[in-house]
Amino acid sequence: MNLKNIHIGNLIQSKVEELQIPMSRIVKFLNCDEYEVEKMYKEEDIDTNVLLRWSKLLEFDFFRIYSGHLILYSPPAKVGMAQKPKVSKLEFRKNVYTKEVKDHIIKEIKTKQITTKEAILKYRIPKPTLFNWIKKE
Known part of the structure; x- marks a missing residue:
């Protein structure tokens, strides 16, 4: 896809x-x-x-396809930019990563295009989550 x-x-x-x-x-x-x-x-x-x-x-x-696009292709946040305070305590990040997104990120790591540290920063993935994906491969 x-x-x-x-x-x-x-x-x-x-x-x-x-x-x-x-x-x-x-x-x-x-x-x-x-x-x-x-x-x-x-x-x-x-x-x-x-x-x-x-x-x-x-x-x-089908909306997850667009979420996957945002995760992979949105520009990184600028360093030093003040972030808006969160209005709600609801978090919808859990399970945002589709199989295609996971496969893409793991492929980048395995082909040494990026390191795990770079993936964590670039895609804003929690460290334990990324290592769980790698372990399951």
């Missing part, structure tokens, strides 16, 4: 084919016609409400 250039329509279509969801069920669930569904398969991006409905129908969190 290419996390750098996401084509969400292709990913949705692949998941539909994998699960063998009939078009009649999709049309009924999304409240649209077959033409609109085929058009969605060709879209690089999609409205979040529609993506949420696809996620429910296919029982797959």
